Amino acid sequence: MIDQPYFTFKSYMKKNYNTTLHTIPVDLDLGCPNRDENNNGGCSFCPQDGARAAQILDAKDVETQIKNAIEFSQKRYKAKEFMLYIQAYTGTFTSVIKQKESYSKLLELYNFKAISIGTRPDCLNKSTLEYLLELNKQIDVYVDLGVQTLNDKTLKDINRGHDSKQTIKAIRDLKRYGIKIFAHIIVGFKNESRKDWLNTVKIVCKEKVDGIKIHNLHIIKNTALEKEYEKEVFKTFNEYEYAEELIFLIRNIPSNIPIVRTSTDTPTCDLIAPIWNMQKGQFVEFINESMIYSGFKQGDLIEKKELNLTKQNSFELEDGSITIWDKIYKDYYHPKNGAYLQAKKLFLEQSNLKEKLQEKDISLLDIGFGMGINSLMAIKLEKKFKLDITALDKNKVIIKHSESLNKNKEEKEILKSLYENYEYKNSNNHIKLLIGDARFTITKLDKKFDIVFLDPFLPNLNPSLLSFDFIILIKKVLKKSGIIICSQNNELIRNAFAKVGFTYKEFELEKTDIKGLLLTLGNSFFQENYYQDPYLIFREKQIITNFEQNK
Template identity: 40%
Template sequence: MTETDKSQPYYSYSRYLTEHYGGPLHRVPIDLGFGCPNRDFDGTGGCTFCPADGARARQTIHADSIEDQVREAIEFARRRYGAKRFIAYIQAFTGTFAQASEQRRTYEQILGLFPFEAVSIGTRPDCLPTSTLDFLEELNQRLEVWVELGVQTSHDRTLERINRGHDWGSSEQAILALHQRGIKVIAHVILGLPGETASDFNATAERLAKLPIDGIKVHNLHVISGTQLAQEYQQQPFPLLHEFDYCDHLIEFLRRIPAHIPMVRVQTDTPDVELVGPQWSMDKGQFLDTLIQHMRWRRYQQGDLVGDAKETVIENEAVKTEDGSITFWSSYFKEHYHTTVGARSEAENKYLSPSAIEERLANTDVRLLDVCFGLGYNTIAACKLAEKLESGHLHVVALEIDRGAVGDAAALTEDPFAKQILTALYQDAKYHGEKFSIKIIWGDARHTIEKLTTGPSFDFIYHDAFSTQKSSELWTVDFFRKEHSVLSKRGKLLTYCASLPARAGMIEAGFHVGNTPAFGRTRCGTIATIDKTDIELPLETQEVETIRSTTKGIPFRDPHGTTSNREILRNREQAVTAFKAGQL
């Protein structure tokens, strides 16, 4: 087992296999041809989400006999993964939909084809009669038997809506019956079924956590062409979970599952030609990296809401800046959060003063969007100003991906005012003062800013992301368009950054762009507005021409809102090369 496996914030299946079998077991998917009790004799009907092939494995789709399926699947796994040890996996349709005598004959045939170390059987909660349980208990004496139970959800209204053919009580009874026989149970769950919300997903997790399950498979709903659900979706579309939506819901689901239960799967894939939606731009590896990193940033772990939380450890080391305030060094981005000239001074000189927020607060209420809250200096300085003025009320919405940094800042700051605010935000994601209120939204700002598009617009945006080379995701034309959409007509966006690609992106997004006074370095900061008259220090003519006519003015792009920093930088380099070749 690698250090990466041990440090994952959830109990991965690969780690479980290493701990219990000494190494990986590769699955050999098999279709027994038993069919499904929820389908008609001609194969129609059944669950609305299930395709005609009953989710048969792609690598054996053309193999007819069980022998051919086993041979082709093993050859595929050996060739692609270097696999040496295997588990027989009864994947398609319902693996127990036959008389016990036929099940016995078929499973004996499978076990005679290869020395499998375990067998995993996919089935339904309503397809486990006593005779089948007797057989599985007997088989479990020879090799380890797992039953993968299609639970899908704990809500009867949804089970009826998707024509599942059983209720939640059937799942409970099946889990208990299998457990009493000493047979391990994997619960299969789908997040994002029609009509369900976050509270429904969490309730399913909480109910499963109270039952004796031994593993969980969970994935977001895929609408597959040719299914009843696809017809329904095309006639009347319903919300589907995209990458960051599913990541957020999955994290909350995992937090409610005890830490000793392995997550056999946390995502699925469907061939593009068969997938109606959702259309993701992340591949499986990118999504797993995103899930793990977001859990680490938020300091969440599997089971931390059911008593399995580990002790929180301060991970960031305070770095004293020249004005006496502290900043952190980000080991992920390889940069300090602030200029070492002064974190507190930077907030005043790069954000508060050039935005003239004091003048606005003296006359009216103000809405501030703090993009990349970090250690909170920009927001806290604005809140102190609101308290001092005793006039307008300040409403702050903050976007931050790293909850841990906020928690560490709360622990290490020597400012009582800041400590109280940061502690509340870390614990509850909100704080209310006498003259101000703060709400923080955890997650990737490219996604979380979309939650604000239907609400009131903002008077100011303080954009304080890491540099363009470390966090280009938040310096793209596409992200600036999102910021433009939530800013009021006389609103102002302030940032420390004067990068030409970033400024080019702001201009393309519809902003007027100008300079703000320099602080902590020779280059000035940037102000971007919707109304041109709000620019006091416009860009020099030469800089405008450079942006318009040279490669320095090629902006960063992220049309899907999920592209990695490395890919965005690489794509821009390709655009620069194309420009030089006269192709742009």
């Protein structure tokens, strides 16, 4: 597990309690002020069970709910300490007498270290606030406040039942009474944009909430939102799209405010959209990895944090080029015979790039940009026409390392420009850098390419860029007359390319460890033996595991 680049709930708990407090969700069936006596109405996104936690759905009484939830946490997470969480519906939608009676009974059932109460901004009257103040003297009290959005039009559209002013007032009232607040925010409401959820985040941060919960909008069965969606399908976020928005928000949240959660759970049988194929734990890992590779940290857009480069194990190769030993992939970025030699003999010469640039403008897609050697050498070619490069890589930090290690002044300037501006341009060359998982960034491209450089790590280390499914995406952005140069060559790769509709020629430079494939559109014989990544989201190990199991 990669260290997290943001302040997690787990870290917050360890800081305040010297251990992790696992939440134990409870449904007191207190109802909601936004529903009638028959439980009709409510917010358009909210199901009739009030978003009750999955591990307590079958429990009839609170004692059983707590028992089941504790056993679940102990078995799955080896949990030892717990926080009681009044989750479903509205925890303060009842008289103070009933609140005291209910909470006291629950807190006697187990030695909880804290209590979190889910509620709404319009259910925090003076009596409730005074009781929470009293309770806070006995046990740490957190209010899980359903903010959702501070866009008043959206609040009206989702039938929220209050406006943004009430939300801000509720936060200020809770702060005045010394109650800690976790603000719950939903990303992706219909007709909202990044501007809206960023505005919500900025305001709750300005009001000094104690933590933020964020998740993407789920369209759940038997909700008003489902009926809206049936009438007119609207945009919901897939894993990659939501990750982009989430990371952007995290970068705009002060680093002292914990990110309590980044996703939500809805049973598959109840979920209409979006349908994800990435598990919750995988998504958390993906967010961590994406931020680290991009050099992002929580709050860096508002606190102007500089990237501190950690020392890398670098080596000089036989041709004088410098490479890095990747700690995650446990391999060199380049063949031992040299990065410059590979770029020249494989990518440049086998693609006939220099000759083609004497005849016309060339568009080049560099997948697996890495330290940038292939594109740097392409830029330095003498040319009559223009070279336009689009570079894809998920690791922006490696470009900074490459700049620091590079001894060539011109190449250092290009790398610096790419790192700082995601772009470099001169009279005959233009290069644009897209950072992110190539399986997603390639879908953003709106043009076709004459040449594709495909330069991943070894197949067993980076199969996501060598799967049958990813090659389909490459084919979509390649001109019919285009050519692909791939730095890897084995039976699995050849079969995948052939099945997609490519013919290949094998390349191997004598007395070196440099080899590859030259690919053009055409028919080739193949066997059903290749990496598959049908949803284009699987982790590298999962792709390999699936392949081994399906042999």
